[in-house]
Amino acid sequence: VTDADDPLAAFRDRFVFGDEDTIYVDGNSLGRLPRTVAERSAALVEDWGERLVTGWSDWIELPQAVGDLLARAVLGARPGEVLACDSTTVNLYKLADAALAVRPGAIVTDADNFPTDRYVLEGLAARHGRELLLTDELPDRELALVCRSHVAYRSGGLEDIAAVTAAVHDRGAFALWDLSHSAGAVEVELEAAGVDLAVGCTYKYLNAGPGAPAFLYVREELQERLRSPIQGWFGQRDQFAMGPRYEPEAGIARFLAGTPPILGLVAVQAGAELVEEAGIAAIAAKGRALTSLAVELADGQLAPLGFELGSPRDASRRGAHVALRHPKAWQVCRGLIERAGVVPDFRGPDSVRFGFPPLYTRFADVRETIERTRRLVESGAHREVDPTPRRVT
Amino acid sequence: VTDADDPLAAFRDRFVFGDEDTIYVDGNSLGRLPRTVAERSAALVEDWGERLVTGWSDWIELPQAVGDLLARAVLGARPGEVLACDSTTVNLYKLADAALAVRPGAIVTDADNFPTDRYVLEGLAARHGRELLLTDELPDRELALVCRSHVAYRSGGLEDIAAVTAAVHDRGAFALWDLSHSAGAVEVELEAAGVDLAVGCTYKYLNAGPGAPAFLYVREELQERLRSPIQGWFGQRDQFAMGPRYEPEAGIARFLAGTPPILGLVAVQAGAELVEEAGIAAIAAKGRALTSLAVELADGQLAPLGFELGSPRDASRRGAHVALRHPKAWQVCRGLIERAGVVPDFRGPDSVRFGFPPLYTRFADVRETIERTRRLVESGAHREVDPTPRRVT
Numbered sequence: 001v002t003d004a005d006d007p008l009a010a011f012r013d014r015f016v017f018g019d020e021d022t023i024y025v026d027g028n029s030l031g032r033l034p035r036t037v038a039e040r041s042a043a044l045v046e047d048w049g050e051r052l053v054t055g056w057s058d059w060i061e062l063p064q065a066v067g068d069l070l071a072r073a074v075l076g077a078r079p080g081e082v083l084a085c086d087s088t089t090v091n092l093y094k095l096a097d098a099a100l101a102v103r104p105g106a107i108v109t110d111a112d113n114f115p116t117d118r119y120v121l122e123g124l125a126a127r128h129g130r131e132l133l134l135t136d137e138l139p140d141r142e143l144a145l146v147c148r149s150h151v152a153y154r155s156g157g158l159e160d161i162a163a164v165t166a167a168v169h170d171r172g173a174f175a176l177w178d179l180s181h182s183a184g185a186v187e188v189e190l191e192a193a194g195v196d197l198a199v200g201c202t203y204k205y206l207n208a209g210p211g212a213p214a215f216l217y218v219r220e221e222l223q224e225r226l227r228s229p230i231q232g233w234f235g236q237r238d239q240f241a242m243g244p245r246y247e248p249e250a251g252i253a254r255f256l257a258g259t260p261p262i263l264g265l266v267a268v269q270a271g272a273e274l275v276e277e278a279g280i281a282a283i284a285a286k287g288r289a290l291t292s293l294a295v296e297l298a299d300g301q302l303a304p305l306g307f308e309l310g311s312p313r314d315a316s317r318r319g320a321h322v323a324l325r326h327p328k329a330w331q332v333c334r335g336l337i338e339r340a341g342v343v344p345d346f347r348g349p350d351s352v353r354f355g356f357p358p359l360y361t362r363f364a365d366v367r368e369t370i371e372r373t374r375r376l377v378e379s380g381a382h383r384e385v386d387p388t389p390r391r392v393t
Numbered sequence: 394v395t396d397a398d399d400p401l402a403a404f405r406d407r408f409v410f411g412d413e414d415t416i417y418v419d420g421n422s423l424g425r426l427p428r429t430v431a432e433r434s435a436a437l438v439e440d441w442g443e444r445l446v447t448g449w450s451d452w453i454e455l456p457q458a459v460g461d462l463l464a465r466a467v468l469g470a471r472p473g474e475v476l477a478c479d480s481t482t483v484n485l486y487k488l489a490d491a492a493l494a495v496r497p498g499a500i501v502t503d504a505d506n507f508p509t510d511r512y513v514l515e516g517l518a519a520r521h522g523r524e525l526l527l528t529d530e531l532p533d534r535e536l537a538l539v540c541r542s543h544v545a546y547r548s549g550g551l552e553d554i555a556a557v558t559a560a561v562h563d564r565g566a567f568a569l570w571d572l573s574h575s576a577g578a579v580e581v582e583l584e585a586a587g588v589d590l591a592v593g594c595t596y597k598y599l600n601a602g603p604g605a606p607a608f609l610y611v612r613e614e615l616q617e618r619l620r621s622p623i624q625g626w627f628g629q630r631d632q633f634a635m636g637p638r639y640e641p642e643a644g645i646a647r648f649l650a651g652t653p654p655i656l657g658l659v660a661v662q663a664g665a666e667l668v669e670e671a672g673i674a675a676i677a678a679k680g681r682a683l684t685s686l687a688v689e690l691a692d693g694q695l696a697p698l699g700f701e702l703g704s705p706r707d708a709s710r711r712g713a714h715v716a717l718r719h720p721k722a723w724q725v726c727r728g729l730i731e732r733a734g735v736v737p738d739f740r741g742p743d744s745v746r747f748g749f750p751p752l753y754t755r756f757a758d759v760r761e762t763i764e765r766t767r768r769l770v771e772s773g774a775h776r777e778v779d780p781t782p783r784r785v786t
Contacts, residue, residue, distance in 0.1 A: 016442035026446045033442035041438055041656065048602055049409035049426035053419045053736065059603055087651025089625035090483055111637070116626035116651060119639035123624035134637075203652070209441055210452055210655035231516035232482035233509035240782075242741065244504070244527075246512035258480025258509065259596070262603035263434070263656055343446065348635065389633075 001289050003362045008286050011278055015207075015360045023342045023365050023372070028181060028321045028355030031207035031271070040270040041209075044263055062265040063234075063256055069269060070215050073276030074206070075179070075198070076189035080252050082217045084202070084268050085260055088180055089116045090230075091199040091216040094255055096124050096145060098218075098226040099174040099197060105142035106131040108173075114153045117178050121147060143173035150188065151181035151319030154347045156291070156311040158186060158319050162193035169194065180204060183215075184275050185320040185357070186284045190217055197222075205320065205357055208271040213264040216255055223251055232257035278359060286358035287320035290366055294322045294354060297370040305377045310351050321355040323347065324373075328382060330389045332373065335382030340372040348389065394682050396755045401679050404671055408600075408753045416735045416758050416765070421574060421714045421748030424600035424664070433663040434602075437656055455658040456627075456649055462662060463608050466669035467599070468572070468591070469582035473645050475610045477595070477661050478653055481573055482509045483623075484592040484609040487648055489517050489538060491619040492567040492590060498535035499524040501566070507546045510571055514540060536566035543581065544574035544712030547740045549684070549704040551579060551712050555586035562587065573597060576608075577668050578713040578750070579677045583610055590615075598713065598750055601664040606657040609648055616644055625650035671752060679751035680713035683759055687715045687747060690763040698770045703744050714748040716740065717766075721775060723782045725766065728775035733765040741782065 003009055016033040024032065047055055067082035075082060085091070100107070107125050109118060111134040118134070125132035133139050138146065146168040151158050161177060168175040176197040182188055184205030190198055198217040202208040218226060231246045233239055234256035239249075248254035275283065292315045298307060302324060310323030326332055333346035345353040354369055376382050396402055409426040417425065440448055460475035468475060478484070493500070500518050502511060504527040511527070518525035526532050531539065539561040544551050554570060561568040569590040575581055577598030583591055591610040595601040611619060624639045626632055627649035632642075641647035668676065685708045691700060695717060703716030719725055726739035738746040747762055769775050 018443040024445055030441075030446040030449070032445065033438065038438050038442065042435055045426065045431050045434055045602070048423075049431065050411040052417055052425065053423040053738070054730075055603065056423070086479070086483065087625070087654075089627075089651030090479065090623060093623045093625075093650075114626075115629065115632075115635040118637070119624040119626060119629060122639050123622060127622065201652070209438070210448065211652045211658075212654070212656070214651070229516060229520065230483060230486045231512040232480070232486075233507075233512060234482075236508065236512060239508075242508040244511070246515050257486075258482030258607070259594070259604045261480075261605070261654055261657055263605070263660065264654055265604075267656065337447075345446070 001293055001363050003364055006286065006363065008278055008282055008358060012360045012362065014274060021341050023369050025354040025356060025369050026343050026345045027357035028204050029345050030210055031204055031357060032360055034207050034271055034274050036270040036274065037207065037209060037267045040266045041263060044266045059262045062262060063260045064253065066265050066269045066272065067215060067252065069272050069276065073272055074183050074188065074280060075217060077191055077217055078220060081220055082215055083252050083255055084213050084215050084265055085256055086214060088199050088201045088214040089120060091214050092117060092120050092178065093124070094228045094230060095176060095197045095199060095216055095218065096121060096147065097229040099145045099176065100124060100128045100130065101227065102225055103144040103174060105144035105173065106133055107145045108133045108135060108138060108143055109147040110134065110136050112152065112154065113147065113149055114178060114180065117147055117149070138167060138171050143171050145174045145176055147176040147178065149178040149181065151186065153181050154351055154353070155323050156319045156321045158317050161195065165193050165195050181319050184283070185287055187280055195219065202268045202271060206268065206271040206275060208264070208268040212267050213261050218252060218255060223254070228255050228257065230257045234258060234260065274359065283358045287356065288315040288318070290356040290358060290361055290363065291315060291318050291320060291322050293363055293366045294356065294370060297367065298324055301370055301374040305374065320358060321353055323351040323353050325350045326352060331382040331385040331387055332377060334385045335376050336373060338385065339381055340376045342369055342372050346389065394686060394756050396757055399679065399756065401671055401675055401751060405753045405755065407667060414734050416762050418747040418749060418762050419736050419738045420750035421597050422738050423603055424597055424750060425753055427600050427664055427667050429663040429667065430600065430602060430660045433659045434656060437659045452655045455655060456653045457646065459658050459662045459665065460608060460645065462665050462669065466665055467576050467581065467673060468610060470584055470610055471613060474613050475608055476645050476648055477606050477608050477658055478649055479607060481592050481594045481607040482513060484607050485510060485513050485571065486517070487621045487623055488569060488590045488592060488609060488611065489514060489540065490622040492538045492569065493517060493521045493523065494620065495618055496537040496567060498537035498566065499526055500538045500540070501526045501528060501531060501536055502540040503527065503529045505545065505547065506540065506542055507571060507573065510540055510542070531560060531564050536564050538567045538569060540569040540571065542571040542574065544579065546574050547744055547746070548716050549712045549714045551575070551710050554588065558586050558588050574712050577676070578680055580673055588612065595661045595664060599661065599664040599668060601657070601660040605660050606654050611645060611648060616647070621648050621650065623650045627651060627653065667752065676751045680749065681708040681711070683749040683751060683754055683756065684708060684711050684713060684715050686756060686759045687749065687763060690760065691717055694763055694767040698767065713751060714746055716744040716746050718743045719745060724775040724778040724780055725770060727778045728769050729766060731778065732774055733769045735762055735765050739782065
């Protein structure tokens with residue numbers, strides 16, 4: 001595969017590139033800046049300065065409008081099923097709590113799920129007096145809620161969302177998916193897969209910036225049965241009547257809490273529009289090609305240096321990032337950043353994680369990433385790096 | 394009082410003014426755009442584009458750094474007692490839940506408290522099996538938590554935060570203050586008043602933009618006893634070890650949840666720095682002078698037209714806004730916006746709310762506001778406005 005054959009090649013110019021010598025392969029931690037996000041953020045600030053409070057007549061629609069855009073372009077969901085709001089953590093809390101309030105039984109997630117998912121569920125298990133079972137299986141007891149990540153944050157392994165959701169439903173439980181590492185990287189078909197609940201972040205493959213608002217999805221048929229534990233005024237029916245008692249709004253809006261973060265929402269909108277323009281199918285196909293090239297080159301150049309593939313070998317079972325395991329992964333990772341002009345991510349205990357966001361990653365970048373890694377480790381320069389992992393994101 | 398004598402007069406130039414003919418007296422709904430906020434937001438976006446994930450080494454400190462700035466410049470709190478994060482609603486939920494988890498008894502708030510406060514507390518009361526008592530008093534039964542607004546959103550009435558907190562403590566309850574309409578408008582002395590918990594927003598008198606991140610305060614002595622119900626990874630001790638079990642971080646950081654909204658936080662930082670530069674004592678003094686002028690002029694010009702003062706007459710008992718009650722308040726409010734070039738706010742059932750943020754409001758603006766209101770109502774033009782209140786913020 002070459003960049004000359006890449007139908008998405010032109011999208012690279014839609015992003016800001018400062019230092020062209022550095023290969024950035026950590027877009028799955030924080031995506032690059034799209035030019036439209038910079039423009040739209042500046043325009044929103046200007047709009048606020050000019051229109052002041054009257055701007056709210058438009059802004060107030062953004063959580064749902066951006067949600068509908070995400071539903072259509074990224075999530076395979078219907079209009080009125082998605083909101084852009086709050087953080088992934090807060091959204092997970094809201095939806096998991098809502099599910100537990102209406103269904104008895106234990107909570108299941110995997111021991112290797114992303115930390116915030118495990119921690120939030122641990123807190124809710126204690127609160128609701130439920131067991132939290134950390135397992136990849138569906139244990140043989142009454143289950144209320146099963147929470148999985150669609151793409152695993154460490155390995156990049158891609159779950160079969162339809163099959164897992166069906167198995168969860170067979171057990172009478174709600175399926176709650178964390179799409180943080182899949183939204184904007186691979187096809188997601190929430191409606192077709194029958195998913196109940198989902199959350200995810202927008203600062204990875206949706207390129208909306210550090211800490212940009214997250215999203216939540218509640219299947220239309222469930223919305224009237226579920227209630228957010230955080231009864232905020234933006235989830236209130238007839239909000240500006242400011243009535244005496246809380247009555248949840250009809251539809252997805254009941255899962256809003258406080259005043260929505262408008263500056264962040266326009267960034268999510270611009271980022272998601274870029275994904276819509278490219279098309280998620282083309283993005284996902286390129287992601288498979290990029291990661292396949294990385295795996296092939298790693299097999300040839302890095303396996304002899306002690307690297308093992310930490311991701312599925314089958315491209316259809318991977319997201320858009322690849323983990324390579326190495327006994328000195330931390331030193332390799334820091335050595336790449338400090339000495340080789342490559343920015344990957346370390347994920348303990350022993351993974352170097354290379355993210356290849358399809359919208360702006362070239363096949364040449366994949367080749368360069370693997371070659372620079374080979375040269376670093378062949379030279380032994382990584383051994384000079386302090387071996388103690390430090391606090392990094 | 395005249396603008397020539399105003400020691401803060403020069404601060405008006407620090408804000409963006411588009412249409413100079415319009416008198417904006419709704420800065421207590423959404424503050425104006427400070428030039429530094431526009432600059433800092435653009436710089437952050439540029440910083441993201443250049444530094445990418447490595448920017449997090451600085452950004453990760455922002456919730457606490459901006460919190461410390463707010464503590465010092467706005468809240469009369471100590472370092473390590475304030476975080477900038479999430480929305481006011483989510484922060485209120487976290488703190489009220491944490492308080493209820495460690496103290497039995499009923500919840501008290503006033504029937505006229507801001508809707509989101511009432512709704513959040515109503516939800517928590519149901520969850521914890523407590524009574525929610527809507528009253529200005531402290532009823533004679535066991536109390537866990539008393540939640541008040543420092544400045545009332547409708548009337549502008551200013552509570553005696555130290556006296557009320559002391560009375561709440563005498564009853565063995567936690568005092569939780571909503572500072573949304575006071576932070577940046579009047580002096581707040583959380584440490585001196587012995588306040589336990591507080592929340593507030595930054596898009597009013599702190600001028601951080603629509604839906605900018607809110608803040609929360611937890612008195613240092615309480616932090617180790619209280620836990621956030623939302624156990625997110627940013628509240629986890631040794632976050633990037635990503636350990637198996639949630640263990641709350643020491644200090645105020647345990648009240649963080651998900652990834653902090655960096656673009657919003659730099660806006661809060663720039664907005665709060667402007668308040669720090671002007672000094673909250675000078676801001677509050679000017680606020681009292683502005684509202685006193687408004688009351689005096691309304692007494693003379695508007696009382697004969699059927700307006701009644703809906704705010705305390707004693708300037709030391711008011712925030713920086715004034716409510717005028719009128720039987721046709723909705724039509725007056727819309728008539729001012731549509732026909733008179735004045736932007737106030739309507740608060741049902743019968744209040745026109747004029748906000749006079751001291752940093753950019755001139756005494757001439759107060760005179761013009763009252764005169765344009767008089768001319769509108771004298772002309773009867775407000776009666777041509779559709780009398781049905783519509784959804785507005």
